Amino acid sequence: MRQLFEETFVNDKPIKAVFSAKRRKSLEYNKVTIRPVMAGGEIRYQAEYTYDKKVTHNNIAQADIVEFCMELMNDFKQVNIFTNAEDIQILASKVDKPHISRKKASLSCQNFVHNRTKQYVIPDGVPCDFLIRLGVMDKAGKVIPKHYSKFRQINRYLEIVEDVFPYLPNKGNKPLKIIDFGCGKAYLTFAIYHYLKVLKGRNVEIIGLDLKKDVIEFCNKVAEDLGYNELKFLMGDIADYTSDNADMVVTLHACDTATDYALMNAVAWGTQVILSVPCCQHELFNQIKNDVHQPMLKHGILKDRLTEYLTDGLRGLKLESKGYSVAMIEFTSLEHTARNIMIKAVKRRSADSELCKKAQKQYEELRDFYQVRPTIDKL
Ligand SMILES: C[S@@+](CC[C@H](N)C(=O)[O-])C[C@H]1O[C@@H](n2cnc3c(N)ncnc32)[C@H](O)[C@@H]1O
Known part of the structure; x- marks a missing residue:
């Protein structure tokens, strides 16, 4: 129940x-x-x-x-x-x-849903420093038409952060630690900082991690210009990043198994909230084997889609087996990007070992049914 x-x-x-x-x-x-x-x-x-x-x-x-x-x-x-x-x-x-x-x-x-989606967390028409700096808004706060889908994506993301906000720790003035793995140009990292620090007044320490040097330099410069002092960008590989901890881990389109390394870190740290939108789930494509499904899997496009769902389905079960309550939600509508499924995982307040065992069993059955060995399994 x-x-x-x-x-x-x-x-x-x-x-x-x-x-x-x-x-x-x-x-x-x-x-x-x-x-x-x-x-x-x-x-x-x-x-x-x-x-x-x-x-x-x-x-x-x-x-x-x-x-x-x-x-x-x-x-x-x-x-x-x-x-x-x-x-x-x-x-x-x-x-x-x-x-x-x-x-x-x-x-x-209709009304409740309607009001929520229409009233953006960051409204169009009100100047917002990081969106102006990143070229999404003009100085008057008007969203630049060609960036409207990015603007919507940021707001959608913040709606989800708003939903999970009550699950984040709130002990005294202790800063909330957040890591964005594979942050890229970091629109969302800046957005999370803006939401938590500026709009919610929380103490934060936010890190964006990415492989690309130029991207990291750019993001650190923007953070400095904006006076976002508790937002830092580091160059590095998610797979090697084991030396910290976080209250919330986010990944947006961290390619293929990079998502698994991010999830593994989050689980190891006991992170409260994970928001992860995977992409390029190729790993299992050449592994999947199932006699019953073979006539369907001979079609590359179907095999590709199944690979995607199987990868994320297994990730979800693995998180459940580690004490998380997991939901797969639509991040943005399909017209914006096909990579639109978000794994939203919130750590249960008390670990229910029966639920964990059940999820682990389901994980193993599904994995064995398709004869795959995903990275999340090895990690
Ligand atoms: C598709 S981009 C997404 C960027 C950003 N999160 C966004 O959605 O706008 C993927 C980013 O992940 C980074 N990335 C991929 N694998 C990584 C890894 N193993 N460690 C760190 N960053 C990685 C890439 O450099 C790239 O900037």
Whole structure:
């Protein structure tokens, strides 16, 4: 059940969730309805308690919502969750033996989704220093038309960072450590700095790592010009970068197995949040073997796509087996780039060894079914 709540509340954002059928008569309220609300640019949840003759409300931070739902399961036997994708019903006469059923979505919530996507984290028309410096905006803050898709991509990325923000550590003034592996020209590294440091006022230490010397020199110069003092760029290979740690690891289009090295570092450090958009997943292309699928795999293009999904599917399972809650989400729409699947992984608050074992078993079955040995396996 925890996993289902994590998946639904962290990834899908329910339109509403209704807890009903109370376990004991003495419980004062009859049902609890949870809805997402936007407050101060952040998603929170409002819990509405329905009593016989009154209704009360309570706000819950995104970071606490899964625990809150788990607690409510001690009070109620039934939960109905409505998302844009599906309706989910949980019937649990016994807390540890839930029956879960799913059907087509009966509700849709255009307004909530609409408002979120329209109100960009960094709006068009308001001057933003790093976007001006990188040539995405003019000095008046207007986005330059040919860079509009980059502007949208940056905002989409920040929406995702906004979603995972509550999962990042927040202990005193301790800086949040973030590493962007394969940062390239670092639009997103600058964007993350801007979001966390400038908009959220958090102490940060952000590193962008890339193989290319000229790119690193360029990025360090831009950071210096902007006074982004806690943002540094280093030249190096992800595979050799083992000497640090991070609260969040990001990779955007780190080619082929470079993504695996980044994931491996993140897991080894116990990184809270991983956002990774892989690309060029070629490694398994010449390894995949499966008699049943062979007639399909003889078509290069199908084999190529399957390789891509298999690589990322295995990466997702491996992360689950290491205690992460994983979602594959669309990063940008396919019209902008085919490389648009993001692995979004958030470390579970408490390791559930059964879930980890199950994911590891599924990982091994899938790997063996296609007779592959991916880099993530060796690492
Ligand atoms: C497609 S670019 C993406 C750049 C940037 N993340 C973005 O999305 O705009 C991939 C970048 O990863 C870097 N890269 C690839 N393999 C790497 C490795 N093993 N170590 C460090 N950087 C790597 C490349 O130099 C390149 O700049």
